[in-house]
Amino acid sequence: MLEIKNLTKILGDKLILRNVSLTLGKGEILAVVGPNGAGKSTFFKCTVGLLQPSGGEIILDGNLVKKKSAIARKKIGFLGHESFLYNNLSPLENLQFYGKLYKVKNLEERMKELLKEVGLYLFKDVPIRSFSRGMMQRLAIARVLLAEPDILMLDEPHTGLDQEAVQLLNKIIIDKKNSGTSILIISHDFEQVHKLADRVAVLKKGKIVETRELAESMDLYGMKEWYEKVVSEG
Ligand SMILES: Nc1ncnc2c1ncn2[C@@H]1O[C@H](COP(=O)(O)OP(=O)(O)OP(=O)(O)O)[C@@H](O)[C@H]1O
Numbered sequence: 347m348l349e350i351k352n353l354t355k356i357l358g359d360k361l362i363l364r365n366v367s368l369t370l371g372k373g374e375i376l377a378v379v380g381p382n383g384a385g386k387s388t389f390f391k392c393t394v395g396l397l398q399p400s401g402g403e404i405i406l407d408g409n410l411v412k413k414k415s416a417i418a419r420k421k422i423g424f425l426g427h428e429s430f431l432y433n434n435l436s437p438l439e440n441l442q443f444y445g446k447l448y449k450v451k452n453l454e455e456r457m458k459e460l461l462k463e464v465g466l467y468l469f470k471d472v473p474i475r476s477f478s479r480g481m482m483q484r485l486a487i488a489r490v491l492l493a494e495p496d497i498l499m500l501d502e503p504h505t506g507l508d509q510e511a512v513q514l515l516n517k518i519i520i521d522k523k524n525s526g527t528s529i530l531i532i533s534h535d536f537e538q539v540h541k542l543a544d545r546v547a548v549l550k551k552g553k554i555v556e557t558r559e560l561a562e563s564m565d566l567y568g569m570k571e572w573y574e575k576v577v578s579e580g
Contacts, residue, residue: 347371348393348422348497348528353402355388355552362388364552365402370497375519375529377539380549381577386532387427389549390501393530394424406497420448423495425503429486433475437466437485440474441492448493460488465514479506487515491522498522498529504538516542536573540566548576 348370355363362385370376380386391397393404395411395418404411404418411418431440438457445453461467464484469477474485483506490498498519504512519542523529533539539546540560546569547557556576560569 347407348530349403349405350393351403351405353389353392353404354400355385355392355397356400357388362552363392363399366549366552366554367402368547368554368557370528370530372528373523373526374545375523375531375543377531377533377543377546378549379533379536379539379546379573384549385552386549387501390424390426390499390532394422394426394499395419396426420493421495422497422499423490423493424499424501425486425490426501429482429489431474431482431485431489434473436469436471436473437461437488438470440485441488444489444492450492450494456492460491463491463514463518464488465511480508480511483507484511484514487518491518496527498527500529501532502534503531504533504535512538536570537566540569546573548573550577 350366350368353363353366354361366389368376378386378389388397392399406418406421409417432443435443441457441460442453445457450456458467461470464487466481466484466488469481474482503515507515516538519529531539531542543560545557545559548555
């Protein structure tokens with residue numbers, strides 16, 4: 347389980363995150379939504395260790411996560427706005443690089459399996475510099491899954507994907523959830539949030555103003571209406 351307690355972040359002289367506290371349970375999908383500039387990406391970067399928080403704690407399975415923590419790096423897989431892929435390398439070479447870094451077992455088999463899963467097997471030996479945004483994103487997803495993380499953190503994962511790739515990504519997310527992976531998604535895409543999330547948290551001006559379970563009875567329209575109300579009042 348991941349617990350984020352009183353996370354704050356100051357950038358320049360601006361307080362960007364104000365005591366953000368959230369928990370992510372095993373096998374849970376939590377979506378964080380909010381208006382532009384609310385602090386979602388800053389929150390994401392602080393929780394995955396790309397930015398040093400100004401205050402607060404991140405606790406993973408009862409252990410305090412420190413900066414550049416090896417356990418966090420192994421247990422948390424994250425997909426941010428940067429792909430962390432190497433343009434001159436092919437998909438196989440990229441995965442090989444990360445597979446060795448993370449000491450992935452049965453690497454050859456695992457790489458092929460993943461490239462088939464994300465629909466890039468036919469392109470496995472082609473340098474990725476010619477890839478489209480969607481193909482890059484598919485490979486970035488394969489990279490994240492390579493080390494079989496317990497927690498997946500995804501910042502706007504559906505952006506730039508075509509319908510087929512969206513469905514593929516959603517299938518991967520649901521499969522991972524069903525096998526016990528905890529997943530945090532930052533998103534503007536309400537349709538996907540409604541399809542995937544168990545719980546939604548609204549971040550506004552650096553604060554969590556409300557969280558709620560997405561009961562089956564709440565349709566997409568109802569969720570949007572709730573969000574608009576929370577954002578206008580919060
Ligand atoms: N390096 C920085 N220095 C100062 N302020 C920053 C810096 N990076 C981001 N900000 C500010 O922090 C606030 C939150 O930005 P952030 O990118 O986290 O928001 P967001 O919710 O992800 O927005 P969006 O939905 O547009 O992606 C914004 O007001 C932004 O201008």
